[in-house]
Amino acid sequence: SNLNEELRKIKQLKITGYLQPQWQYIDSAGAPSVAAGDFVSATGNKCYSRFMMRRGRVKFTYTQKNVMYMLNTDWTEKGVNIRETYIKVTDPWLNMFSLTAGLLQVQFGYEVTQSSSERETPERARYNQTLFPTERDMGLFGTVQFPKSSPLAGLKLVAAVMNGSAG
Numbered sequence: 001s002n003l004n005e006e007l008r009k010i011k012q013l014k015i016t017g018y019l020q021p022q023w024q025y026i027d028s029a030g031a032p033s034v035a036a037g038d039f040v041s042a043t044g045n046k047c048y049s050r051f052m053m054r055r056g057r058v059k060f061t062y063t064q065k066n067v068m069y070m071l072n073t074d075w076t077e078k079g080v081n082i083r084e085t086y087i088k089v090t091d092p093w094l095n096m097f098s099l100t101a102g103l104l105q106v107q108f109g110y111e112v113t114q115s116s117s118e119r120e121t122p123e124r125a126r127y128n129q130t131l132f133p134t135e136r137d138m139g140l141f142g143t144v145q146f147p148k149s150s151p152l153a154g155l156k157l158v159a160a161v162m163n164g165s166a167g
Contacts, residue, residue: 014061022054053077066092084136096147101140106162138163 026048056075061068072084086102141160146152 017058020055025049
Protein backbone atom coordinates (compact mmCIF):
# COMPACT_ATOMS: atom_id res chain seq x y z
CA SER A 1 0.00 0.00 0.00
CA ASN A 2 2.87 2.39 0.79
CA LEU A 3 4.46 1.55 -2.58
CA ASN A 4 1.15 2.26 -4.36
CA GLU A 5 0.96 5.65 -2.61
CA GLU A 6 4.50 6.55 -3.73
CA LEU A 7 3.75 5.41 -7.29
CA ARG A 8 0.59 7.56 -7.34
CA LYS A 9 2.64 10.62 -6.31
CA ILE A 10 5.21 9.97 -9.04
CA LYS A 11 2.46 9.67 -11.67
CA GLN A 12 1.23 13.15 -10.72
CA LEU A 13 4.51 14.62 -12.05
CA LYS A 14 4.81 14.99 -15.82
CA ILE A 15 8.12 16.00 -17.42
CA THR A 16 8.15 17.02 -21.09
CA GLY A 17 10.48 18.96 -23.34
CA TYR A 18 12.21 19.40 -26.66
CA LEU A 19 15.44 20.72 -28.16
CA GLN A 20 15.77 23.03 -31.14
CA PRO A 21 19.40 23.48 -32.20
CA GLN A 22 20.22 26.22 -34.70
CA TRP A 23 23.07 26.86 -37.11
CA GLN A 24 23.45 30.29 -38.73
CA TYR A 25 25.70 31.24 -41.63
CA ILE A 26 26.46 34.69 -43.08
CA ASP A 27 28.92 36.03 -45.62
CA SER A 28 29.74 39.39 -44.03
CA ALA A 29 30.96 40.45 -40.58
CA GLY A 30 28.54 42.21 -38.24
CA ALA A 31 25.41 41.13 -40.10
CA PRO A 32 22.16 41.79 -38.25
CA SER A 33 20.08 38.83 -37.09
CA VAL A 34 16.52 38.82 -35.78
CA ALA A 35 17.05 35.54 -33.93
CA ALA A 36 19.95 35.27 -31.45
CA GLY A 37 21.42 38.74 -31.87
CA ASP A 38 23.70 40.32 -34.45
CA PHE A 39 26.92 38.67 -35.59
CA VAL A 40 30.22 39.97 -34.23
CA SER A 41 32.18 42.35 -36.43
CA ALA A 42 35.47 40.48 -36.92
CA THR A 43 38.29 40.68 -39.43
CA GLY A 44 40.14 37.99 -41.34
CA ASN A 45 37.32 35.56 -42.10
CA LYS A 46 35.17 35.72 -45.19
CA CYS A 47 32.41 33.50 -43.81
CA TYR A 48 30.86 33.44 -40.40
CA SER A 49 28.76 30.75 -38.78
CA ARG A 50 27.61 29.78 -35.36
CA PHE A 51 25.88 26.86 -33.72
CA MET A 52 23.55 27.50 -30.81
CA MET A 53 20.58 26.13 -28.90
CA ARG A 54 17.55 28.11 -30.09
CA ARG A 55 15.31 26.40 -27.56
CA GLY A 56 15.96 23.77 -24.90
CA ARG A 57 12.64 23.49 -23.12
CA VAL A 58 11.99 21.31 -20.08
CA LYS A 59 8.54 21.54 -18.50
CA PHE A 60 7.52 20.14 -15.11
CA THR A 61 3.80 19.79 -14.38
CA TYR A 62 2.53 18.47 -11.05
CA THR A 63 -1.19 17.85 -10.68
CA GLN A 64 -2.92 17.13 -7.38
CA LYS A 65 -6.74 16.90 -7.41
CA ASN A 66 -7.94 20.31 -8.65
CA VAL A 67 -4.57 22.13 -8.38
CA MET A 68 -1.81 22.19 -11.00
CA TYR A 69 1.71 23.57 -10.49
CA MET A 70 3.81 24.27 -13.58
CA LEU A 71 7.45 25.22 -14.15
CA ASN A 72 8.66 25.70 -17.74
CA THR A 73 12.40 26.29 -18.26
CA ASP A 74 14.59 27.15 -21.25
CA TRP A 75 18.16 25.72 -21.30
CA THR A 76 20.50 27.36 -23.83
CA GLU A 77 24.19 28.28 -24.11
CA LYS A 78 23.23 31.60 -22.48
CA GLY A 79 22.03 29.85 -19.31
CA VAL A 80 18.81 28.56 -17.77
CA ASN A 81 15.76 30.82 -17.79
CA ILE A 82 12.31 30.37 -16.34
CA ARG A 83 9.73 30.71 -19.11
CA GLU A 84 6.66 30.18 -16.96
CA THR A 85 5.83 29.23 -13.42
CA TYR A 86 2.29 29.30 -12.16
CA ILE A 87 -0.40 27.64 -10.12
CA LYS A 88 -3.84 26.83 -11.54
CA VAL A 89 -6.81 26.03 -9.33
CA THR A 90 -9.96 24.54 -10.88
CA ASP A 91 -13.31 24.34 -9.11
CA PRO A 92 -13.88 20.75 -7.88
CA TRP A 93 -17.68 20.82 -8.39
CA LEU A 94 -18.34 21.74 -12.02
CA ASN A 95 -14.75 21.56 -13.29
CA MET A 96 -15.34 24.54 -15.57
CA PHE A 97 -14.02 27.55 -13.59
CA SER A 98 -10.30 28.06 -13.00
CA LEU A 99 -7.97 30.74 -11.68
CA THR A 100 -4.31 30.86 -12.78
CA ALA A 101 -1.62 33.08 -11.20
CA GLY A 102 2.14 33.55 -11.66
CA LEU A 103 4.55 34.13 -14.54
CA LEU A 104 2.47 33.01 -17.51
CA GLN A 105 1.63 33.53 -21.16
CA VAL A 106 0.18 36.91 -22.07
CA GLN A 107 -3.55 36.38 -22.54
CA PHE A 108 -3.95 38.16 -25.87
CA GLY A 109 -5.24 36.78 -29.13
CA TYR A 110 -5.01 33.19 -30.25
CA GLU A 111 -1.44 32.56 -31.38
CA VAL A 112 0.36 33.87 -28.27
CA THR A 113 -1.46 31.40 -26.01
CA GLN A 114 -1.16 28.51 -28.45
CA SER A 115 1.38 25.82 -27.58
CA SER A 116 4.33 25.39 -29.95
CA SER A 117 3.30 21.74 -30.36
CA GLU A 118 -0.02 22.89 -31.87
CA ARG A 119 1.12 25.73 -34.16
CA GLU A 120 1.36 25.33 -37.91
CA THR A 121 4.84 26.89 -38.03
CA PRO A 122 7.75 26.65 -35.57
CA GLU A 123 7.91 30.43 -35.02
CA ARG A 124 5.16 32.82 -34.03
CA ALA A 125 4.15 35.54 -36.49
CA ARG A 126 6.56 38.52 -36.61
CA TYR A 127 3.93 40.92 -35.24
CA ASN A 128 3.51 38.73 -32.13
CA GLN A 129 7.29 38.60 -31.66
CA THR A 130 7.37 42.41 -31.90
CA LEU A 131 4.38 43.14 -29.64
CA PHE A 132 5.18 40.39 -27.07
CA PRO A 133 8.94 39.67 -27.23
CA THR A 134 8.95 37.43 -24.15
CA GLU A 135 5.33 36.24 -24.58
CA ARG A 136 5.19 36.04 -20.76
CA ASP A 137 4.22 38.38 -17.93
CA MET A 138 3.26 38.33 -14.26
CA GLY A 139 -0.45 38.25 -13.63
CA LEU A 140 -3.55 36.20 -13.10
CA PHE A 141 -6.49 35.15 -15.19
CA GLY A 142 -9.80 33.46 -14.71
CA THR A 143 -11.26 31.02 -17.20
CA VAL A 144 -14.77 29.70 -17.77
CA GLN A 145 -14.90 26.74 -20.16
CA PHE A 146 -18.25 25.06 -20.61
CA PRO A 147 -18.38 21.23 -20.58
CA LYS A 148 -19.27 19.13 -23.63
CA SER A 149 -22.71 18.41 -22.14
CA SER A 150 -23.60 22.13 -22.12
CA PRO A 151 -25.37 23.89 -24.99
CA LEU A 152 -22.50 26.41 -24.74
CA ALA A 153 -19.85 23.70 -25.27
CA GLY A 154 -16.81 25.09 -27.06
CA LEU A 155 -17.22 28.57 -25.60
CA LYS A 156 -14.27 29.72 -23.48
CA LEU A 157 -14.17 33.02 -21.62
CA VAL A 158 -10.90 34.41 -20.26
CA ALA A 159 -10.38 37.58 -18.22
CA ALA A 160 -6.81 38.54 -17.32
CA VAL A 161 -4.96 41.13 -15.26
CA MET A 162 -1.31 41.34 -16.30
CA ASN A 163 1.58 43.41 -14.95
CA GLY A 164 2.45 44.76 -18.40
CA SER A 165 6.20 45.17 -17.87
CA ALA A 166 7.60 41.94 -19.34
CA GLY A 167 7.83 43.33 -22.89
